[in-house]
Amino acid sequence: MVKRCAYGVCKSDSRYPKSLAGRVVFFPFPKPKTQQERCLRWIKQCGRPHSQLNVTKINKHAYVCSKHFVNGQPTPEYPDPVLAVQVSNQTREQLGGCRKPPQKRCRLSVQDASGSTSSTDDADETQQYIVDSESTEQPPLPGCQLEREPEEEQSTEKEKKLEEENNNMKLKLSLKETEIERLKAQISTLKKKTLTPELLESSEIPKMLEYSTGFTYDRFNQLCTIFGIPNDPHTTQINVPLNYKRNDWQVAEMPLRSQLLFVLMKLRNNEDLKNLAFRFNITTQTASTIFNSWIHYMFDVLGELPIWPHMMSLHKTCQKPTKQTTHPHLQY
Known part of the structure; x- marks a missing residue:
């Protein structure tokens, strides 16, 4: 059965062994019938809307690989995957995403300075211009009102994005620190001296x-x-x-x-x-x-x-026995 990671822009796929480098393991989504809240939480953390992940078929077709968990797998401390970072427009176009969103436009209304005293002819002179928001080089006409987002909202959005990126970097650093400690423990065991x-x-x-x-x-x-x-x-x-x-x-x-x-x-x-x-x-x-x-x-x-020496070596090393002469008084 084909297993693909549903996390953000992750390319882990069981059909391509190159994408599974580093012993990647797939974990299925929680069952929506028994763990609906956890299932919806996983969908939110993966950065995928409900249209891309069918909730009814999540148990069979949706997986998250071990790259996106703090300890490489769901644990009691970190049961959910890490929050996915939003993909920029360039990466969406490279990955074959949807077309560009429509450009924002502002409505410009020009009215004559003479308010109540203007006649019907003057009222006909009132015109409405639709100017593209990208044309910022030309100065706005007098009396125009631009419908733009306040700068405070833009700054808050930027701060939220920076906070999310900061949290993701902290999680990555914690993963690297745990891996470094594990490698240090292996090196210390290898450096132990053997008995000589x-x-x-x-x-x-x-x-x-x-x-x-x-x-x-x-x-x-x-x-x-x-x-x-x-x-x-x-x-x-x-x-x-x-x-x-x-x-x-x-x-x-x-x-x-x-x-x-x-x-x-x-x-x-x-x-x-x-x-x-x-x-x-x-x-x-x-x-x-x-x-x-x-x-x-x-x-x-x-x-x-050889356990036993050769006979010639025995003859060389062994001494010959001397002849025993009898006592002269005992000769008969």
Whole structure:
């Protein structure tokens, strides 16, 4: 079903995906049978007259997108959309609106100065001129009375428009401020440091790395060289030797030394994945993916190492037994 936004000059349409950028959601108008007052209030806020929105068919055909709500959706604090700003004549013509409104005209009446003493011939000389209001260059004739709106009414209308524009700008600023706060919260979560071997080595608790992994810091670096990952925290990893079943941004951001530390802590003390995921600032699903991928990789690397040395190396290292000579007095 086609969904189009009925708010002002909004072009959000479900048939055109470009107009739905930013995850636009459509909310239907309130039912006129059960919520007539709220329905009429939405129509007024959208800036549409009753002729363009049929009240009887509002439930099926009228929608308002999430761009025009304070929190992106109707909430108890802001249940109605923001008041629509009136469109200028230029935008109406560009959008294919109705023709221009008729021009205002003023009625001019010229009478002779001689009031009661004028004859019938003088009365015939009384003429009525219809002059266009746009012709302001010519000076008005003497005795003419212009029917114009007072300047006070025009100033009040301008003030109302300025107030409406000011309120709309305030609402937009409040929306931007909430979005900025949300982005700041995401950035703060991303900046949290993950657990590294250096943090465990420099902790106040003695031998914390050896307790967590079973290896000292030097042995841990030697193990990193065996698995083909950097043995120094300052060097960057260019080629990743692992194949992850599910690669996401948390796996890509987590250093390989921290991943090896994560696996060794799991194997050493058999800690729960949820506890380790909380300590390394990752999700439980990412923790499971890292552990399974590293177990397969460690099996491939350590399986190639020989457990028993070759027989020739044993002959070289082992010493030959010396012949035991009997005591000369015990010879028979």
